Amino acid sequence: MSVPASSRRLILLVDDDTLLLDYIATVLRHAGYDTVGASSAADALQRIAEREGAPQEPGFALALLDITMPGMSGLDLARRLKDHTEVPFMFLSSVDDAETARQAASHGAVGFVVKPVDASRLLPAFEAGLARADEIRQLRSTEANLNAALAAGRETSLAVGLLMARYRTDRITAFEVLRDHARASRRKINEVAEQLVAAEELLNSLHGAFTARLRGK
Incomplete structure (x- = not known):
């Protein structure tokens, strides 16, 4: 059963590998998500700015960032997202080790996907990251409501x-x-x-x- 367009979550995919970008977009679309692709960190920031400048358009529920990209890396992009936007993010990496996972966590990532990517591993990791992002979003909302109520x-x-x-x-x-x-x-x-x-x-x-x-x- 298809998911109504009005209720589909929008995901930002950032990777300089266009074939991988297309594959992940296809997997996520079949799972009921809408996607927007970006081939670089600068491209991703432009996509986010366009959404922020159009309040009637849905914002990004999550960004999936490749760690290693030409120019601004995924880690540097993550810092920008954390400091200047409300977009939660998780990482794509070709390296599966404790240090890379530690860096991802220290940057505030809600999840981590290791390449090569296949649907059977991508979807569970992606949906766990999205659930974590929603928890953080709800916590921020509750904290804001609490502060307003206490002040009032x-x-x-x-x-x-x-x-x-x-x-x-x-x-x-x-x-x-x-x-x-x-x-x-x-x-x-x-x-x-x-x-x-x-x-x-x-x-x-x-x-x-x-x-x-x-x-x-």
């Missing part, structure tokens, strides 16, 4: 802190639980946070009253 409301900040302390969890998890509860009850997150803070204050007050009474006995 004192109660939300206090409520997140209370949940962190009570359930010994991290800030993002506490915020996500609070947000999901607010959505499920069709209420604003700040309203739920106010109720939680009020309940905590009441419990603290009752705790003080019980303590005073016990001491008086």
